[in-house]
Amino acid sequence: MTFGEKLKQLRKDNNLTQEDLAEKIYVTRTAVSKWETDKALPAIDSLKLISELFHVGIDDLISDGDIETKRLLDEKRAKIMYGVAVGFLVLATVFALLAYFLKQPYFNIGGVGSVALYIVFGLLSKPRYKRILAKKMLLPYVISRAVILLFVIGLIVSTIVTV
Numbered sequence: 001m002t003f004g005e006k007l008k009q010l011r012k013d014n015n016l017t018q019e020d021l022a023e024k025i026y027v028t029r030t031a032v033s034k035w036e037t038d039k040a041l042p043a044i045d046s047l048k049l050i051s052e053l054f055h056v057g058i059d060d061l062i063s064d065g066d067i068e069t070k071r072l073l074d075e076k077r078a079k080i081m082y083g084v085a086v087g088f089l090v091l092a093t094v095f096a097l098l099a100y101f102l103k104q105p106y107f108n109i110g111g112v113g114s115v116a117l118y119i120v121f122g123l124l125s126k127p128r129y130k131r132i133l134a135k136k137m138l139l140p141y142v143i144s145r146a147v148i149l150l151f152v153i154g155l156i157v158s159t160i161v162t163v
Helices: 003-013 018-024 029-036 044-054 064-102 105-125 128-162
Strands: none
Touching: 003 029, 003 044, 003 105, 018 029, 064 105, 064 128, 105 128
């Protein structure tokens, strides 16, 4: 039985609506709905409140399958973030090339913005559990992003100089 199924059963056994449960644990009804349909798992503070409200242990609420589901959800979100990051990198390159070949430095504004968004989404492109493990490897990761940033800035500077 998944966490969502357990939560839904506990909620119904205690004659609570999703709205009632949400109010008691200080979340939105949408959050409860996502939990019950196994589209998301609650944060630890919400999990503690659920445990206290229904007088069940956290271990009873979460099984190994639930942990695997959360890991898969994290990986899915990370893949989306990676795709968005790559999109912004391509967009930054396009802006830099447009600025260079069309001799229009105004395209550099889009390039700089795209690079900034690439860095943000690039940092989010690792699943959360891997980000925690990778704190030791943070420096090489940041350096690789900085090299790409310097490359794009170099293109922008060369465009400005040539114009």
